[in-house]
Structures are given as structure tokens and as C-alpha cells.
Amino acid sequence: MTAESAANNGEMPVLDTQAGHAFVEFDRVQKSYDGETLVVKDLNLSIGKGEFLTMLGPSGSGKTTCLMMLAGFESATHGEIRLDGREINNIPPHKRGIGMVFQNYALFPHMTVAENLAFPLEVRRIGKADREQKIARALDMVQMGDFGGRRPAQLSGGQQQRIALARALVFEPELVLMDEPLGALDKQLRETLQFEITRLAHDLGITVVYVTHDQTEALTMSDRVAVFDDGRIQQLAAPDILYERPENSFVAQFIGENNTLRGVVTRLDRETCVVRLDGTGEEIDALPVNVSGEGDRTLVSIRPERVELDPALGPGAHTLEAEVLEFVYMGDVFRTRLSVAGREDFVVKTRNRADQRRLAPGEKVKIGWLPQDCRALDPR
Amino acid sequence: MSDAVHGPDQVTGATPDNVIRNADRAARSDDGPVLAADGRPLKQSLNRALRTQKLRALALIAPLLLFIIVTFIAPIADMLFRSVENEIVSETLPRTIVALEGWDGGGAPDEEVYRALAADLVVASELKNHTRVGSRLNYETTGISSLFRQTGRDVDEIGEIHADQFIELDPAWEEPATWVALMGDEGWIERQADWKDRKDAAEAEQEAAETRVERRALDFTEPEPRFRLSETAQQALPRTARIYAQFAQVIQAEESDSPTEEEPWNIVYQALYEDLSAGQGQGYEGRLSELVSEARDAVTGFEDQDIKTYFIEEIDEDWADPKIWGTIDAFSDRYTAGYFLSAIDMQLTPQGIEPQPEGQQIYGLLFQRTMFMSLTIMFSCILLGYPVAFLLSNLPLRTSNLLMILVLLPFWTSLLVRTSAWKVLLQEQGVINDILVWIGLVGDGNRLQLINNQTGTIIAMTHILLPFMILPLYSVMKTIPPQYVRAARSLGATPWTAFWRVYFPQSVPGIGAGCILVFILSIGYYITPELVGGTTGTFISNRIAYHISSSLNWGLAAALGSILLALVLVLYYLYDRIVGIDNVSLG
Numbered sequence: 001m002t003a004e005s006a007a008n009n010g011e012m013p014v015l016d017t018q019a020g021h022a023f024v025e026f027d028r029v030q031k032s033y034d035g036e037t038l039v040v041k042d043l044n045l046s047i048g049k050g051e052f053l054t055m056l057g058p059s060g061s062g063k064t065t066c067l068m069m070l071a072g073f074e075s076a077t078h079g080e081i082r083l084d085g086r087e088i089n090n091i092p093p094h095k096r097g098i099g100m101v102f103q104n105y106a107l108f109p110h111m112t113v114a115e116n117l118a119f120p121l122e123v124r125r126i127g128k129a130d131r132e133q134k135i136a137r138a139l140d141m142v143q144m145g146d147f148g149g150r151r152p153a154q155l156s157g158g159q160q161q162r163i164a165l166a167r168a169l170v171f172e173p174e175l176v177l178m179d180e181p182l183g184a185l186d187k188q189l190r191e192t193l194q195f196e197i198t199r200l201a202h203d204l205g206i207t208v209v210y211v212t213h214d215q216t217e218a219l220t221m222s223d224r225v226a227v228f229d230d231g232r233i234q235q236l237a238a239p240d241i242l243y244e245r246p247e248n249s250f251v252a253q254f255i256g257e258n259n260t261l262r263g264v265v266t267r268l269d270r271e272t273c274v275v276r277l278d279g280t281g282e283e284i285d286a287l288p289v290n291v292s293g294e295g296d297r298t299l300v301s302i303r304p305e306r307v308e309l310d311p312a313l314g315p316g317a318h319t320l321e322a323e324v325l326e327f328v329y330m331g332d333v334f335r336t337r338l339s340v341a342g343r344e345d346f347v348v349k350t351r352n353r354a355d356q357r358r359l360a361p362g363e364k365v366k367i368g369w370l371p372q373d374c375r376a377l378d379p380r
Numbered sequence: 381m382s383d384a385v386h387g388p389d390q391v392t393g394a395t396p397d398n399v400i401r402n403a404d405r406a407a408r409s410d411d412g413p414v415l416a417a418d419g420r421p422l423k424q425s426l427n428r429a430l431r432t433q434k435l436r437a438l439a440l441i442a443p444l445l446l447f448i449i450v451t452f453i454a455p456i457a458d459m460l461f462r463s464v465e466n467e468i469v470s471e472t473l474p475r476t477i478v479a480l481e482g483w484d485g486g487g488a489p490d491e492e493v494y495r496a497l498a499a500d501l502v503v504a505s506e507l508k509n510h511t512r513v514g515s516r517l518n519y520e521t522t523g524i525s526s527l528f529r530q531t532g533r534d535v536d537e538i539g540e541i542h543a544d545q546f547i548e549l550d551p552a553w554e555e556p557a558t559w560v561a562l563m564g565d566e567g568w569i570e571r572q573a574d575w576k577d578r579k580d581a582a583e584a585e586q587e588a589a590e591t592r593v594e595r596r597a598l599d600f601t602e603p604e605p606r607f608r609l610s611e612t613a614q615q616a617l618p619r620t621a622r623i624y625a626q627f628a629q630v631i632q633a634e635e636s637d638s639p640t641e642e643e644p645w646n647i648v649y650q651a652l653y654e655d656l657s658a659g660q661g662q663g664y665e666g667r668l669s670e671l672v673s674e675a676r677d678a679v680t681g682f683e684d685q686d687i688k689t690y691f692i693e694e695i696d697e698d699w700a701d702p703k704i705w706g707t708i709d710a711f712s713d714r715y716t717a718g719y720f721l722s723a724i725d726m727q728l729t730p731q732g733i734e735p736q737p738e739g740q741q742i743y744g745l746l747f748q749r750t751m752f753m754s755l756t757i758m759f760s761c762i763l764l765g766y767p768v769a770f771l772l773s774n775l776p777l778r779t780s781n782l783l784m785i786l787v788l789l790p791f792w793t794s795l796l797v798r799t800s801a802w803k804v805l806l807q808e809q810g811v812i813n814d815i816l817v818w819i820g821l822v823g824d825g826n827r828l829q830l831i832n833n834q835t836g837t838i839i840a841m842t843h844i845l846l847p848f849m850i851l852p853l854y855s856v857m858k859t860i861p862p863q864y865v866r867a868a869r870s871l872g873a874t875p876w877t878a879f880w881r882v883y884f885p886q887s888v889p890g891i892g893a894g895c896i897l898v899f900i901l902s903i904g905y906y907i908t909p910e911l912v913g914g915t916t917g918t919f920i921s922n923r924i925a926y927h928i929s930s931s932l933n934w935g936l937a938a939a940l941g942s943i944l945l946a947l948v949l950v951l952y953y954l955y956d957r958i959v960g961i962d963n964v965s966l967g
Binding site: 071072073092093094095096097098099100102104106108109110119120123124167168171177 | 861869
């Protein structure tokens with residue numbers, strides 16, 4: 001990150017301001033494993049009660065480390081972690097009362113499903129009758145009522161993950177952590193379980209901190225998403241804001257598909273700016289998001305589905321000349337790759353409608369977009 | 381993922397498995413065997429297809445299999461067979477054993493038995509077998525070995541008195557030719573004469589040869605035709621014929637001489653006397669019938685010798701001891717349980733199976749001690765090895781590799797060197813005692829006895845066998861993901877509960893493998909207990925080694941070995957029943 005964007009980050013409301021109501025709080029938390037580099041750099045994060053927060057980021061971005069610090073398996077090098085207003089830095093994991101679901105389920109292979117579920121209750125010295133009732137309820141919750149006598153090895157991956165979920169919920173924790181719980185499952189199963197996890201979380205009113213590197217998962221499941229990179233939260237926002245109004249080029253590129261054009265800011269107002277593109281020298285209007293002055297280099301981001309072919313967008317809209325390089329039929333959408341302003345990776349997505357044009361490679365076409373969909377970000 | 385499990389994400393429809401299963405079901409529905417595409421039964425086609433693979437697999441293991449059978453399985457089978465084999469008694473003393481059948485077990489047997497024994501022992505002492513059978517029976521009753529050796533020296537006197545009387549009656553009895561004519565098969569006599577002619581001719585020719593080389597080339601190497609007994613003689617004079625045949629065999633095979641040139645043993649005259657005085661030879665019509673009938677008429681006037689008295693009074697009074705005769709009788713069978721009985725502190729007597737006398741019961745104690753010490757060593761290995769393996773499997777790879785080298789270091793050092801090192805450390809004036817005295821824990825006067833007893837063996841063997849516990853434990857622990865303990869902790873378990881309820885059960889297969897390895901290795905260990913065990917710290921294997929190399933009682937060694945093997949197999953079976961052998965993992 002450049003100094004400029006870091007400065008911008010400071011202005012952004014990364015720290016949730018409703019600190020009084022925060023259920024989980026990271027306060028200036030840092031973590032280093034080797035004493036030389038920081039894996040987590042100055043993390044400030046508040047999670048409200050009942051919130052479903054996802055930590056999203058590429059591997060090595062520090063998201064899992066944050067989760068492990070919250071669970072108590074790693075200690076923070078600096079800073080405070082608070083749970084329900086209480087500092088928990090020095091509380092061992094088993095006294096935190098946090099449920100956790102692991103990527104590889106971590107079901108105890110030598111115990112049956114029911115014994116796995118009984119484990120957290122037994123260590124809490126809950127009576128047998130009470131225990132059985134809770135186990136039955138938890139199994140029903142994940143629709144695995146008949147599987148109490150099975151061993152984990154006799155279950156499919158999806159079933160094992162349901163059991164792991166039931167085990168994390170059976171002792172009724174208020175906070176549940178999930179570390180890429182669906183990473184090992186196939187796509188269809190993942191989608192079913194995504195839906196079930198969110199439904200359960202909302203029904204039970206529990207707070208969930210969910211770690212994933214799958215952005216679709218993050219967008220569909222969460223109340224808020226914290227995008228991690230390089231040990232920092234790049235943006236913390238609701239999914240729609242994250243997608244439509246990324247604050248910097250990392251978030252724009254990491255979330256969803258994105259077209260980027262490089263250029264220099266030639267004029268900067270409060271509402272708009274003008275960017276001269278590198279390739280052809282054409283000037284386009286853009287929304288200034290992460291630029292500070294005229295003459296700055298910038299990266300302009302436009303979502304592929306916001307680009308129109310043969311536009312009739314009315315006043316203010318920009319049009320550019322483009323040449324079709326590739327046309328891909330994807331069922332619900334068409335994906336057209338174009339050569340725009342000297343770049344050959346400009347993608348346009350159009351819906352598969354009866355009257356939609358199917359472009360052939362080599363065709364010349366005009367493209368355009370609304371200035372507010374075109375965001376001038378840090379050049380990175 | 382098994383789709384036989386019914387759950388929310390059960391897969392139906394055309395997964396590959398389902399397609400196969402449906403096709404299978406369709407093929408099976410018409411009640412015949414499933415057919416391959418060419419109409420042959422599917423099973424047959426499959427077998428044909430797999431045959432080449434199986435043959436190749438067999439060819440790959442064949443060299444090793446052969447090697448193992450020849451060098452391992454066959455010798456062990458032979459060795460184990462020795463634990464019941466007892467042919468030497470019945471082969472060396474055939475007459476005695478038959479004669480003993482009528483013996484009631486009380487007091488000394490009849491004259492008849494002593495006569496049979498005399499005949500057997502003369503043959504045996506000529507063949508030098510009497511000492512072997514003596515040492516065999518000495519395992520059961522001490523003293524028999526020297527008795528047999530002494531008897532072997534004196535026994536050829538028996539029958540001398542009869543030899544003299546027969547020769548006095550007719551000097552022809554002294555002639556080997558007379559005996560050959562009397563006993564030899566007609567065919568054999570002819571062949572022998574023929575051979576003799578050729579031999580003489582060859583010798584004459586050799587005599588005529590001029591150079592030494594020529595002479596050597598003319599050496600007559602053909603052996604004399606093997607003596608054959610005439611059937612007439614066999615029927616008319618059975619005892620004489622039997623002993624004479626043995627005499628001829630010994631002369632030919634052992635002494636490379638000819639019965640035609642050797643005067644028979646005294647015992648042959650004794651047998652002849654016995655035959656004739658018993659009325660045998662009545663219908664003898666063969667050659668020299670006159671000589672025989674003359675002798676038959678004369679024997680009634682012969683002075684006889686009481687062989688029983690001779691044995692007891694001239695040779696050794698032990699021959700009157702019914703215990704000696706009981707031992708011979710009890711071990712007359714070709715196969716015996718005697719070695720196994722000895723191995724469990726019992727003995728075979730004419731009265732049946734009895735416990736050994738108090739003072740001689742050592743094997744039960746040794747087996748108990750072996751089991752006890754092996755178990756102690758095994759448990760010490762678990763106690764010492766488990767934490768080390770745990771540490772190794774949880775350290776970063778570089779550190780754990782270094783530590784692993786330290787664990788393996790004993791493997792690369794000679795066993796003898798390690799054991800000797802323990803001798804230096806543990807002895808009364810050794811390093812450990814010196815240190816204990818120096819820091820004042822132990823007074824100089826009562827230094828600890830750490831070696832030449834059980835303590836020494838347990839300490840040294842625990843050290844030597846520790847890697848065999850650590851390695852399987854480590855390889856199992858390495859495969860237990862740290863997530864399990866984390867999951868347990870997050871579910872509310874204290875570190876100890878998480879370890880005991882989640883980690884430990886998953887490491888049990890490693891403990892099982894380590895225990896089997898250490899226990900089986902230690903139960904048969906030999907060198908270390910031999911060197912540091914003194915008298916109280918030795919194992920059954922040391923006793924086996926003693927019988928193999930010192931006392932040469934291989935039968936007993938084999939019986940002890942068989943019991944040890946059976947014991948290990950029983951324990952292995954019990955372990956399988958209790959823990960399950962599938963739960964053993966070497967990594």
C-alpha cells in the first residue's frame with residue numbers, strides 16, 4: 001500500500017463507531033511470529049452482537065491469524081482483544097466459550113457422532129438427560145437426527161461438516177468461529193450449506209466470525225465483510241457496498257470481476273474528475289474515490305456488467321472505440337473480451353436476452369458507461 | 381464419499397456408482413451367472429484376466445519366498461521337530477526295549493532283558509553310539525551317561541566263555557569262513573568270491589606294474605558286496621543271525637574289513653549259545669548242519685554265565701536300580717513329550733507324569749521372570765518414549781530431525797558396546813554409584829547393586845529397546861492433526877482433558893505397535909541379559925542358548941523355544957482380541 005492510500009484509510013470508518021455495543025473487539029492488535037515481520041498490523045475491529053462478519057482475503061493476509069487469536073490458539077503480540085467487554089488476551093481457549101468449526105471438520109475419529117456432540121457437554125459437566133436432549137436438538141438442527149451412532153469416517157464430507165457445525169453449536173455459545181468450513185466441499189453442497197449456516201446463525205441469534213478466501217461465499221452469507229490484505233483490513237462494509245463502492249483498487253480487484261484502465265488525473269472536482277488514459281490519451285470522466293490531486297496516477301475501475309454496448313446513455317456518459325477479441329457464451333450471460341485504450345483484457349458482460357447482440361471477433365463496437373460507475377482509485 | 385449413506389446430500393441419479401450398480405442389478409435379474417460380452421461367465425473371464433497379474437506377483441516374491449523357506453522356515457521346523465523326536469533310544473536299544481515290555485516296573489528286570497541289553501550295547505559300543513544314548517537318557521536321570529560309557533568298555537567280555545567253549549568243541553568255530561558259510565546268503569557268498577578273485581587279480585597286476593603312477597592307477601577301489609544274511613540261518617538261529625548281520629555290517633561299513641577275515645564278537649557266540657540252548661536250530665538243514673547239530677548236542681553241557689549278575693556285580697551295581705530301567709522304558713518311544721514336560725518342570729516316569737523335584741524346578745520360574753521383565757521393560761519404554769515421541773511430533777521439522785538422530789544414535793552403535801557401557805555405568809564402583817555417593821544420597825558402605833541382577837537387565841534393555849517404542853509412536857503421532865486438540869480446547873476441554881480424551885486415544889495404535897515390537901523383542905533377548913543379568917536377571921532365552929551350545933540338549937532347547945513361540949502367538953492373539961490388530965500402525 002502506498003503512503004497515500006494509507007492516509008486515506010485513516011479517514012475511512014474502518015473502526016466501527018458503535019464501540020459501546022460491540023460484542024467482539026480488536027483494539028490495536030498486532031501479531032508477529034518471528035519478531036521481524038508483522039502478520040497482523042494494527043487491527044481495529046468491532047463486531048456487533050448477532051452479526052455475521054466475514055474475514056475475506058488471499059492466503060497469508062492475516063485473516064486466519066486473527067481468528068486464531070480470537071479463539072485463543074495464538075496470542076496477540078500487542079493490543080487487546082475483548083469479548084463482551086472483557087479482555088480475553090490471557091484467557092485460555094477452553095474458558096472462552098467460543099464455538100469453532102474447522103476447515104477439515106476435526107471430528108474426533110474415535111468417537112461416534114453422538115459422542116462428539118457430547119464432548120463439549122461432558123467437559124461442562126452437564127447431566128446425562130440434559131445432554132441427550134441437547135444433542136438430539138443440535139442434530140435435528142442440522143438435519144442429521146438419525147446419525148448419532150455413526151462414526152465420522154462413515155459420513156460424507158457434507159455430513160461431517162453438518163456434524164462439526166452441530167458440535168460447535170451444541171453447548172450454545174454466543175460466538176461461533178468458522179475457519180473456511182466449506183473449503184473441502186463441492187460447489188453444490190457448498191451453496192446448500194452456505195444457506196443453512198446463515199439461516200441457523202440468524203435463527204439462533206449467534207455472532208459468527210467466518211473466515212474464507214471465497215468472495216462469493218463472503219458476499220452471500222455476511223452482514224459485513226472485512227477484506228484483509230497484507231495484515232490490514234482494506235475495507236469493512238456490507239457486501240453490496242463492498243462490491244459497488246470499493247474504496248481501493250485491491251478491494252475492487254479482489255471482489256468480483258473488474259476492468260481497470262490506467263491513466264493520470266488531469267482535472268479534479270469534488271464530484272468528478274477527468275482521467276487521461278495511458279494507451280490512447282483519451283480523456284474520460286470518473287468518480288474520484290481514492291485520488292488526491294491533479295497529476296496523480298490513477299487506476300480506473302469499471303464493473304463488466306456496467307458497461308453498455310452501443311450506448312444510448314444520455315448526457316455525461318462516455319463512449320470509447322473498442323474491437324472485439326473474443327466472445328464467450330456462458331449461458332445466462334455473454335462475456336465479450338475487447339481491446340480498449342490499448343488494453344486487451346477489457347471484459348463486458350451482457351445478459352442473455354432475446355434481442356442481445358452476439359458479437360464476432362474483429363467487429364468494431366462503441367462502448368460506454370455512466371461516470372458514477374467509473375471509479376478512480378489508487379494506482380497500486 | 382459413500383452414497384450408501386442416506387442424508388440430506390445423498391446423491392441419486394446417474395453417478396458412476398449408480399450406473400454400475402443398476403447394470404449389475406439388471407444383469408443379475410435373469411437368475412444366471414453374469415456373462416461377459418463374449419458369452420463366457422464373467423467370473424471366468426475376470427480370473428483369466430487376472431491370472432497374468434497373479435503369476436507376475438508370484439514370480440516377484442518367489443526368490444524371497446524360496447530363500448525364507450530354505451534358510452528360515454525349514455531350519456525352524458527341523459529345530460521344533462527335535463523337541464519331540466526321540467529315535468535314538470529305540471534305534472540303539474531295539475532288543476532291550478522289546479524285552480522290557482514284560483517288565484512290571486518294580487525291581488530289576490529279568491535275565492532276558494540283560495541279555496538283550498548286552499547285545500544292543502555291544503553293537504552300540506562298536507558304533508560309538510552308546511555314549512550318545514547315554515547322554516540322551518542322562519537328561520532325564522543323571523548318572524546314566526557315565527553308566528553307559530563304563531558299560532561300553534566292559535560289555536565285550538560277555539560271551540567270551542561261550543566263545544572258548546565252542547572253539548574247544550570244534551576249532552572250526554574260530555574260523556571266519558565257518559561263520560560266513562553258516563550265515564551268508566548263497567548269492568552273496570558267490571558275489572563275494574567273485575569280488576575277491578577280481579581283487580586278487582588287480583593286486584597281482586599292480587604288483588607287476590613298474591612305476592608308482594601305474595601302480596596307483598591300478599588301485600582296486602570297488603567295495604566288497606554288502607553282506608546278506610541267508611534266510612535259512614535267519615529262521616534256524618534268529619538271535620545269532622541278527623547279531624551276526626550287525627557284526628558284518630559294522631566290520632564292512634565302519635572298519636572297511638571283510639567278515640570273511642574277522643573272527644566274530646564274543647556276543648555272537650553268546651547268541652549262538654542262547655539259540656541252541658533254547659532249542660533253536662533243530663531243523664537246520666543248510667550247510668554245516670553237522671557242525672551245528674554237534675554244537676547243539678554239546679551246549680547242554682556248557683558252562684553258562686549269568687549276565688544279569690555280570691552286569692550288576694562286574695560292571696556297575698546301578699544296573700539293579702529300577703530307576704535306570706524306568707527311564708529307559710519311559711523314553712523308548714520314537715516320539716516323546718519328555719522335553720516339553722521338562723520345559724514345564726514336569727518329568728516322565730514309568731508311573732506317568734510327575735512334577736520335578738522341588739530343587740530342579742527352574743523353567744516355570746524362568747518363564748515367569750521373562751514375562752515379568754519383558755512387561756516391565758515394555759512399560760518403562762512407554763513411560764520414557766511417549767513424551768519424547770510427543771515432543772518430536774510437535775516440534776518443527778528441523779528440530780525434530782535433529783532430535784530424531786539422537787533417538788536413532790543407539791541404533792547405529794554396536795549392541796555390545798552399549799551393553800558394556802552400561803556395565804561401566806552400573807557396577808558397584810561405577811559412574812552412577814560414584815555420583816550417588818558423591819552427592820551423599822547413598823553411603824559409601826551400601827552402594828546400590830545395579831548390575832548382575834534384574835535391575836541391570838531392565839535398565840539396559842529399556843535403553844536398548846526404546847527406539848522401537850519411539851519410532852512407531854512418532855510415526856502415528858505425526859499423523860494426528862493438531863486441529864483435534866484445538867477443536868477439543870475450543871469445545872471447552874482443559875489441556876489435560878483434550879490430551880487424554882482426544883489425543884491419547886488416537887495415539888493408541890502407536891502404543892500398540894510399540895508394545896508388540898518391544899515385548900516380542902525383549903521376550904527373546906539374549907545378549908544383554910547374558911552380560912548384565914547375572915544369575916537373577918537372565919531370560920529363558922539364555923537358558924535356551926545354554927542348552928544349544930553347552931549342554932547340547934537340543935531337544936529341551938527346542939521345546940523351550942516352541943513354548944516361547946506359542947506364548948508369543950497366544951499373547952498376540954489376545955492382543956488382537958482386546959485391542960485389535962488393525963489398530964496397530966507403524967505409520
